[in-house]
Amino acid sequence: MNIFKKSQWSPYVAGALIGMVSWFAVLTAGKYLGVSTTFVRTIGMIESLFVPERVASMPYFVKEKPMIDWQWMEVLGILIGAFIAARLPGKFKGKFVPPMWEKRFGPDRFKRWFVAFLGGIILMFGARMADG
């Protein structure tokens, strides 16, 4: 169908549909759309590969258990859904540096990734402090 191959939808249409996704989540699983707790569970699972006893004794990982749950699968779904949506129009290519960044800071992808990495650390620390 044409609508799925169109590369861009109105933000109002996409937003309304996301609102309905939140209905679906509440009705089917009693869950609310969220993402950041999954990063806690995932880093806990990764650390458990190396120091399982230490992870098991850490209060934050006792609170947010390192395991795959509804939200973890939802986050995996976001990855898959975005992948499908980006490829349906059939012209998408991977991108290393965003255009607005390149215009201001140049095309060096490692510079961009380094700042993004620091930003990611700071962002997630703040998100967990404010409880998601």
Added chain:
Amino acid sequence: MGTLILGLITGIFFGFFLQKGQALRYDRQLGMLRLKDFTILKLMVTAILVGMVGIYFFVDMGWGKLSLKPTILGANIIGGLIFGLGWGMLGYCPGTAIGATGEGRWDAFWGGVLGMLVGAGIFAEVYPSLKDSFLKWGDYGKLSIPALLGVNHWIVIALVWAVMITVLFVLDKKKSLIKN
């Protein structure tokens, strides 16, 4: 159906619509933070307006429950400021970094997803020293606007709709003024 499968289905639709709504782009996110491009604001506000009507209806019908996060002034305000600083540097929020990775944006993965995992790990390390002090400052418990005002939630919903529709209308008007 299993909870995990339902989560996966929910996420696939969520990611699909985020991508079609152009929310998975650094340029759109920074455009919003720089008050130059309100695409993501329009998407978010519409999602909230549609979402709140359905969810409060389900709650009234007994088909669902609200999930309120506690209002803790210290943690919410300082955490929010730190989040905003990192968001401006990364140019994606946690969900859109995952989606942008699916879309083929490598800065979202090598920077965003890996950085956020490290950030979550660091928070887990310092959590014991924060949880009984800083994370309790100004703890007001689970508040909601209808409960605070002591009015029926549908009155609040109608007011939020009225205010937000006005905001969106003004933003659309403003954009066309700039174009002309």
